Amino acid sequence: MVVFFSGTGNSEYCARYIARSIGDNVIDSAQYIRNKQIAQLESQKPWVFVTPTYAWQIPKVFKSFVRQSSLSGNKNAYFVLTCGGSVGGAASGALSLCKEKGLRFKGLKGIVMPENLITMFKAPESDEAERIIEKAVPEIEKAAQVIKSGKAFEKQKYSFLSFLQSDLSNPLFYKAAVSAKKFYATDECIGCGICAQKCVMGNITMQDGKPRWDNNCTQCMACIAYCPKQAIEYGKATKGKTRYRCKELE
Numbered sequence: 216m217v218v219f220f221s222g223t224g225n226s227e228y229c230a231r232y233i234a235r236s237i238g239d240n241v242i243d244s245a246q247y248i249r250n251k252q253i254a255q256l257e258s259q260k261p262w263v264f265v266t267p268t269y270a271w272q273i274p275k276v277f278k279s280f281v282r283q284s285s286l287s288g289n290k291n292a293y294f295v296l297t298c299g300g301s302v303g304g305a306a307s308g309a310l311s312l313c314k315e316k317g318l319r320f321k322g323l324k325g326i327v328m329p330e331n332l333i334t335m336f337k338a339p340e341s342d343e344a345e346r347i348i349e350k351a352v353p354e355i356e357k358a359a360q361v362i363k364s365g366k367a368f369e370k371q372k373y374s375f376l377s378f379l380q381s382d383l384s385n386p387l388f389y390k391a392a393v394s395a396k397k398f399y400a401t402d403e404c405i406g407c408g409i410c411a412q413k414c415v416m417g418n419i420t421m422q423d424g425k426p427r428w429d430n431n432c433t434q435c436m437a438c439i440a441y442c443p444k445q446a447i448e449y450g451k452a453t454k455g456k457t458r459y460r461c462k463e464l465e
């Protein structure tokens with residue numbers, strides 16, 4: 216079973232691609248996370264967890280989802296992390312998670328997809344994003360073939376840089392940057408509620424026709440990326456920047 220978490224669609228794209236290629240089912244973890252439900256899942260085929268990279272780790276919210284879920288059947292677990300550039304030492308976190316869950320770790324593969332963290336960086340324009348996805352597709356296919364074969368992904372090196380990124384910087388990133396405090400809707404907002412529907416955390420409610428952000432944000436970028444009016448800003452950091460969301464798998 217392919218289980219994914221995705222804010223702006225990159226990981227969903229990879230998950231659906233892999234599921235199609237290996238002939239397996241796909242499940243969106245957001246349906247459980249949003250409703251604070253514990254998932255009871257059963258799979259005869261290996262588990263394939265597909266998720267973005269957040270500060271060189273599996274996002275905390277997805278780790279908690281996997282930790283809390285009941286996963287019966289097959290014991291093998293593959294991890295596919297989409298990223299803007301590097302997954303750092305995320306494999307060590309995935310290995311620990313497998314140990315906790317009694318799963319057999321079959322490796323972690325990073326897939327470079329368009330950057331979506333526009334509260335800090337820039338997202339690519341659409342033609343550049345298209346090129347990045349075109350380059351990623353053969354890598355996604357390779358991952359699917361390895362999963363199909365039952366072999367493990369190539370082992371990732373855990374370097375001193377991985378330690379600095381995934382073990383030192385990750386907690387600092389969560390402390391300093393993961394919050395909804397700076398989100399607001401401008402006068403362009405038409406009250407459509409798409410931002411609230413898209414929020415993977417259920418962190419947005421509509422009040423008097425405008426979105427209101429609570430304090431359970433994981434910075435997935437869905438609200439700001441899917442607003443049809445580009446009416447969401449994050450302080451001054453996102454002013455004038457391209458909003459990115461992945462195309463759907465054809």
Ligand SMILES: Cc1cc2nc3c(=O)[nH]c(=O)nc-3n(C[C@H](O)[C@H](O)[C@H](O)COP(=O)(O)O)c2cc1C
Nearest residue numbers: 222223224225226267268270271298299300301331
């Ligand atoms: C909160 C946050 C943290 C991120 N941290 C990293 C990172 O450490 N390394 C990286 O290469 N990309 C990082 N990115 C970029 C995303 O991992 C990348 O764009 C991913 O494909 C987005 O997936 P999604 O569209 O499924 O949400 C980060 C993005 C967000 C929103």
Ligand code: SF4
Nearest residue numbers: 404405407408410442
């Ligand atoms: S998606 Fe944009 S336009 Fe729609 S309610 Fe949210 S902020 Fe307003």
Ligand code: SF4
Nearest residue numbers: 414432433435436438
């Ligand atoms: S508030 Fe926006 S950035 Fe935060 S979790 Fe919800 S959709 Fe993602």
